[in-house]
Amino acid sequence: xxxxxxxxxxxxxxxxxxxxxxxxxxxxxxxxxxxxxxxxxxxxxxxxxxxxxxxxxxxxxxxxxxxxxxxxxxxxxxxxxxxxxxxxxxxxxxxxxxxxxxxxxxxxxxxxxxxxxxxxxxxxxxxxxxxxxxxxxxxxxxxxxxxxxxxxxxxxxxxxxxxxxxxxxxxxxxxxxxxxxxxxxxxxxxxxxxxxxxxxxxxxxxxxxxxxxxxxxxxxxxxxxxxxxxxxxxxxxxxxxxxxxxxxxxxxxxxxxxxxxxxxxxxxxxxxxxxxxxxxxxxxxxxxxxxxxxxxxxxxxxxxxxxxxxxxxxxxxxxxxxxxxxxxxxxxxxxxxxxxxxxxxxxxxxxxxxxxxxxxxxx
Numbered sequence: 288x289x290x291x292x293x294x295x296x297x298x299x300x301x302x303x304x305x306x307x308x309x310x311x312x313x314x315x316x317x318x319x320x321x322x323x324x325x326x327x328x329x330x331x332x333x334x335x336x337x338x339x340x341x342x343x344x345x346x347x348x349x350x351x352x353x354x355x356x357x358x359x360x361x362x363x364x365x366x367x368x369x370x371x372x373x374x375x376x377x378x379x380x381x382x383x384x385x386x387x388x389x390x391x392x393x394x395x396x397x398x399x400x401x402x403x404x405x406x407x408x409x410x411x412x413x414x415x416x417x418x419x420x421x422x423x424x425x426x427x428x429x430x431x432x433x434x435x436x437x438x439x440x441x442x443x444x445x446x447x448x449x450x451x452x453x454x455x456x457x458x459x460x461x462x463x464x465x466x467x468x469x470x471x472x473x474x475x476x477x478x479x480x481x482x483x484x485x486x487x488x489x490x491x492x493x494x495x496x497x498x499x500x501x502x503x504x505x506x507x508x509x510x511x512x513x514x515x516x517x518x519x520x521x522x523x524x525x526x527x528x529x530x531x532x533x534x535x536x537x538x539x540x541x542x543x544x545x546x547x548x549x550x551x552x553x554x555x556x557x558x559x560x561x562x563x564x565x566x567x568x569x570x571x572x573x574x575x576x577x578x579x580x581x582x583x584x585x586x587x588x589x590x591x592x593x594x595x596x597x598x599x600x601x602x603x604x605x606x607x608x609x610x611x612x613x614x615x616x617x618x619x620x621x622x623x624x625x626x627x628x629x630x631x632x633x634x635x636x637x638x639x640x641x642x643x644x645x646x647x648x649x650x
Contacts, residue, residue, distance in 0.1 A: 306393045306455075306490075307343045308510050308534040311381045312562075314388040314493065318554040318569050320562040325381020327536045329368035332377060345369075347429060347531040355528045364429045364509055365535035371425060372505060372537050380505075380537050386498035386544035388572055390491045390564050391417065391510060391536075398514075399456045399490070400469035407520020407527075411454035416511045417494050420447030423507040429531070433511050447509075451494045455512055457565055460490035478560050488560060493568035500540045508536040 308327055312320040331342040345366035348355055363370070374380055383389060397404060398412045418436050424446075435443040442449075461472040463486045472488070480486040492510075500506045511533050518527035554566050 305340065305344050305346070305532055306396055306398070306512065307345070307532060308391045308393050308536060309489065310392050311536060311538070312390045312392065313381065313383050314390055314564045314569060316553050317558075318564045318566060319558055320390065320564070322382065323379070325383075325536075325538065326374065326378035327369065327534045328371070328373060329366070330375050330378035331368075335377075342368075343534075345533050347533065348529060355524065355530075356526050358429055358529060358531070360428060360430050362429050364427045364432055364511075364533055366533070369535040372423070372507075374537075380539045382539045382541050383496060384542045384544040385496055385500040385502065385506075385540050387496050388493060388564070388569060389496060389538075390493050391508075392489045392491045393534075394487065395456070395460045395462055395490050397462055397464060397466075400461050400464055400466045400472070402468075405516075407517040407524075408514060409517075411456055413455040413512055413514030415451075415453050415455050415492055416449065416513065417451040417492065418447050418509040418511070419450045419497060419500075420507050420509075421501065421504060422446040423535075423537075427509075429511070429533070432509055433513070433531075448497065450497070450508070451492060453492050453568070455490070455514065457490045457492070457568070459560070459565065460488050462487040476560055481561060484561070491565060491568075493564050493572060495572045496538070496540075498544070502540050502542055504540055505537045506540050508538065510534040510536065 311325040311327075313322045315321040327343075331338055343366075347358055347362055381389065395412075398408075402408065402410070402412065416433065418432055420436075431443055432447065436447045436449050438449050440448040459472060459476045461469045461476070463469065463473070476488060478484070478486070478488040494508075496506060511531060514530045514532070516524055516528040516530060519525050520527070554564075554569060
């Protein structure tokens with residue numbers, strides 16, 4: 288009955304589902320989550336009365352803006368409810384040490400497992416960026432941070448650093464639906480339904496906090512999901528469409544990590560996916576310099592998508608079936624950054640699926 292109830296809760300009649308950082312966890316040396324979860328500024332728990340997508344979703348450009356191809360310089364990076372460094376009841380900040388590895392967890396909401404429902408999107412389902420600072424500002428603007436702050440902290444006004452760039456699709460997350468990608472991943476990455484995630488398996492972005500983050504102070508993270516639509520991919524957007532979502536997070540730095548990022552062979556194989564980091568991401572944390580851009584701003588996913596589509600105007604995920612075998616990796620590299628790492632798990636069917644019936648937990 289418990290599992291059946293969770294499965295029922297994971298279905299919605301019809302929603303435009305989007306994503307934000309649901310929780311943050313510290314990762315232990317063996318790759319397992321440890322300690323209590325932390326939450327974003329102004330977090331609104333799904334279990335709270337009156338919860339809806341709108342309580343946490345922050346869309347840039349906002350609905351109603353006439354020109355959807357630009358982000359105005361006045362556009363704030365954080366949602367109005369996340370402007371200040373305050374927490375809501377029941378959603379405390381994460382407590383972590385400087386230098387800790389942490390996991391930012393979010394739901395894929397069909398963007399990964401039902402890609403044909405959103406034509407014109409990049410096959411990695413967009414790119415997620417994490418920026419960090421000890422000097423956040425109320426009224427921080429997106430254009431002052433995104434694609435401006437860089438790996439070595441010299442970008443823009445120098446207040447912050449780019450900490451992580453990753454595909455929105457972490458390679459294993461899924462919601463429960465009838466799409467073949469979901470069905471494949473449910474078998475490959477089994478997850479026992481629980482009170483937190485239901486039957487879905489959340490996505491995550493594993494990040495290392497700077498070892499220089501000062502003890503006893505807050506360290507701020509800006510999570511930015513850059514998810515553009517290619518020009519002429521859908522009716523009404525001949526020039527394409529910018530679409531970004533953000534989450535603003537503060538972390539209590541309570542001490543210094545006892546050692547540097549963990550070695551690869553420390554990761555415990557076969558651990559429960561309910562509480563495990565992603566091994567490839569976790570292992571990469573010790574080799575961050577291999578993907579850094581040496582003081583240059585990282586390109587947005589718009590430029591990455593343009594690089595991918597120069598030879599073909601057709602969307603590679605939503606309108607073309609592919610015959611590559613399971614496990615094929617498709618990589619596009621712009622400079623020193625991997626644009627996406629799309630795994631062709633099964634043959635993608637070019638069919639129309641009723642999102643009202645197949646889209647899982649909204650958010």
